[in-house]
Amino acid sequence: MSEREIVVESIVKKYPEVTAVDHVSFKVKAGEIFGFLGPNGAGKSTLVSILTTLRLPSAGRASVGGYDVVTQANEVRRIAGVALQEIGLDPLMRSMELLTIQGQLFGASRNDARRRAEELLDLVRLRDAADRRVGKYSGGMRRRLDLALALVHNPQVLFLDEPTTGLDPASRRDVWTEVRRLNRDLGMTIFLTTQYLEEADELADRIAIIDQGKLVAEGTPGDLKARVGGESINLVFADGSAAEKAAQRLDDMAERIQRDREMVRLYMPGAAGAVASVVRRLEDTQLEPLTLTLSQPTLDDVFLQVTGQRFAKEQPARSAV
């Protein structure tokens, strides 16, 4: 049936002042990493709290792993792992203790819960800190422990609400690696919210973009970008006349062609797929480009197109991932 799937149908969450989530519908397939992208305050965390049973929707239906989030909340809690944006750890406890208690509350025997706790401490590389109080952990260690706590009961679906907000770039990269591994090795469906464009781009198989409570776009990162257009093949030739000849020769292949001295830019959807035929066409004419590069539109371009504004004023430095 709908094992490991998330189905969201026209979910609404109204507060007296605002409609935080406004008729949002989408489906997350079993085993995929789904990125839920939106600026601060767009409604991401509200939706996560509904899907993880902490809040009730004002209208609409949603199911996680085939269980209704309203009427079968306890069943959803059993199969869903959740790491909320606000890390909830008792600083007086040790990580081994917290993991064991969590495992027992999910129904494991004390011994099984201990064994699982040890596995998870290895997984998130906290074995050495297992018997230290959580209050003494660094931010990155807490985040990793919180992730481990979400995994004690081998969830079918994992919710990660802004898992890298506030982390330094190295820890962020660690979380990405972990998320990919959980998805690949355990086939876990992962629902991840983020306010970082490059995080969604990097991790997610598919993305939904939410803005002011409304879903404004959905698809694979590639599809979304292709829909915006602006994908191009850039060729640099030895001199301007070679470039001009090449531009004439390739004119019919591109939607739009632009020549600037020794550089030729071919705008076309599906640019990557067209590289081979461009190269073949040029081989016929003995015009060999010095360099060939592809330019992709970014998710920021997608966001600009669907909302009419840039994603966020402050983005972390775009690292060359």
Add this chain to the structure above:
Amino acid sequence: MEAVHSSQIMTHSRKPEGRLALPHQITILTWRNLVTIARTPEALLPPIAISIFFLVIYKSTLGKAAGFLPELSGGSYIGFILPLSIVSASLAGAGVAAQNLVRDVSNGYFDKLLLTPVSRTALLLAPILAGAVILGVQAAIVIAVGFLLGLDPATGLPGVLAVLALAVLLGTGFAGFTVSAALGSGSAAATQGASFVFFPLTFLTASFVPLDLLDGWLKTAARLNPITYVLEAMRALLNDGWDMSALAQGIAATLILAVAMYALAFYALRVRTRRA
């Protein structure tokens, strides 16, 4: 987004494996609370120290003047004043339950527990039970100090145990109130403030003299205060013997208080975990 006309949501009817019985949940969570209490001894020492301090002060300043109390004929002043210290120790101890809970609420661990299939009742009872253990120990320490100050209970060891049981019952009931404050406010300061209700509760009673010697508004307040009946029952046990009517009134007073406070606590829990 195309509109969804017919719902695609199909749900299972069977339930996932692994259910943990309520008593087991409560045991695990109570143990967790006791562990954290043991790791914050600084929260335990002040209430017990204050109770013992006052006990010694009452005994040494009022003890010699107590001859004027006609009711005390035959009884000892320590047997009269010790219940006041026991009651204040158990009410202050009840604050520990709330302090634990409010810490969990404010650091987010409470939400983490809400994400597990644990019963909401267990989330409420665990800190209260842990508080009961702590205030039982505190009341026992105060009683031990009472023995050092010359306590000679009329009903012997069984009577002392009955006094202890009354103290635990009273404290656990009062914990219902402090826990409500913790759930309602989510703030440590507000919870601490609410715990100070134990001051009027303890002193608007027949604190220093028997009820019959009180007058006017203080007598009315003391008559309405359930603590008065708990004090009278304890005093009877320590000074007079098995006075079943006083004992029954004391037990009834703690039970009424407990039922009212637990109703309040469950309401506060409902509001806190309301998903709306």
